[in-house]
Amino acid sequence: MRTLDRTGWALIAPVHVLMLAVITIPSVYVLWLSLHSSTFGSGLEWVGLDNFREVLSDPYFWRAARNTVLVVNAIVYVEVLLAIGIAVLFMGGLRYPKLMFAIVLMPYAITEVVAVLTWKTLLNPGTGFISRAIEDMGFGLINWSISPPLALGVSALISIWYHLPFTFLLIYAGMVSIPRTVYEAARVDGATAWQQFWRITLPLLVPAILITLIFRLVFAFRLFTEVWLLTFGGPARLTEVVAIYLYQGAFRYGRFGEAAATGWLMVVGSLLIAAIYLWFMHRQMRGARP
């Protein structure tokens, strides 16, 4: 190991300068901004915690927060369950592994914009191929464009479809790293495939599931494009999520102070959710151990 000399500093300088300039300093500045009143073309005025008070007493913020928590939880849980299922399917062996991987990874390669466009077209009430098929099966017209819960459901569906490849790869990598010998020993002892899954795969997969959950929860919290392009937060701001609330506050209403406060609430919120899950899972894991 070398000690950090001048060459070493020079080699890491670009990373740290870039991150400081583009991410770290701006995010600290946002905290400062959140304590001031600010809008287009006016000076900053110190207002203390007023922006936070303002945001926290805004019913629109709470609706956005509730929507976000509901959708994010739905997305992440469904994704992880599906990912485990697909990983088990892949672990069982398949004939054209490269081709199947390529197919499963496909949604990862396209833009969220196209993902929304595709599903919007397929589910378009009255003209979409899937929505008409659902109608033909006798479930009636699924008109998500006027029903906020359905619209959020469609956003969640798009988000799951779009992020499942990433989640699957994380879970699959975890499953591949479970030593083969454990399964061989279990088979010698006469364990069925079902028992092997519940007694070996799942318990040994817990760390990978944990990492995936935290990753996905934190990332899903940023949910913007899927909802924005589907409904623009409408009708009547009923389908807003926190990122849209922030975007509207800043770039539409010009309330930078409040948007900055929302930003920090978002940071704290996503970390808090991750922390709560971590703590909860950790406790459960300890409880399960004999």
Next chain:
Amino acid sequence: MTEVLRSAAMPRSTVRRKARWQRQAGRIFVAAIRQVFFLLLIVWSLVPILFIVISSFKRQTEIFAYPPSLFFEPTLQHYISLWTSWDAFFPTMINSAIISVSATALTCVICLMSGFVYSRYSSAFLGLSAVYLIAIRLLPPIVITLPLFPVVNALGLSDTHMVLVLLYTAFWVSICTMIMKTFIDEIPRSIDEAAAVDGASTLQLLWRVVAPMALQGLAACAIFVFVFSWNEYLFALIFTTTDAKTTPLIIAEVMDTPAGTNWGVLFAGVTIQLIPSTLLVVLTQRYLIAGLTAGSVKG
């Protein structure tokens, strides 16, 4: 008990044959179920994308025909109209290409250097800053758009390729540094010593020896950054208006004017847009998976 009695009543060979048959039937059943699930998986992942791609070759009237026709006379009409009538589309493709390639190259160079340092040097600063690099990635990107927006405007960087290149690079250098560190960790240190004995400087060692051996890691980083930059929407929406507008933006714009949307032309544009990133992911999946494993182990 009854099982024993019954088997005692039957000739032994029949019992064995029956058991074998049951086992085999069970195996066939499981195999069939697996095939069904694979089929569902293919439909789920592929059909939405195929729908758009196939529709781009259909005549306008056939696109929304129900039930959708599988056998139709393919037409290139939409691709021709895309070229002749939708002037704004191809410049955005060029913008996207310039921005994605620049961000990818910049990230690879920066992270080769930093990954090398995080792998080969030791200091308290490196240990602490590695945690900082990972932690800062948890920050929602939309948060930093607020302070950057006025700064970018003041610097005259708004609506330039540069602003998106810097943003995309900044958001990937942290994770790519860790990916490169993992890959460079795999290169034996004895090679460094051998190079030093031969009189190579640190920079020569990095470019001539380490870089070629860490190509896998660089490939993984390049895929992540390129796919992200090619497809990114939020930053592009906030920081570009006309000159540096990227393809996802223009697709989104056209999609939201339902009355006058020419769906065929839009689908043709989308098909062209998704080719580069899809090909990249499909052809280089090996590196993608290796990079993801390297990143998640550390992250």
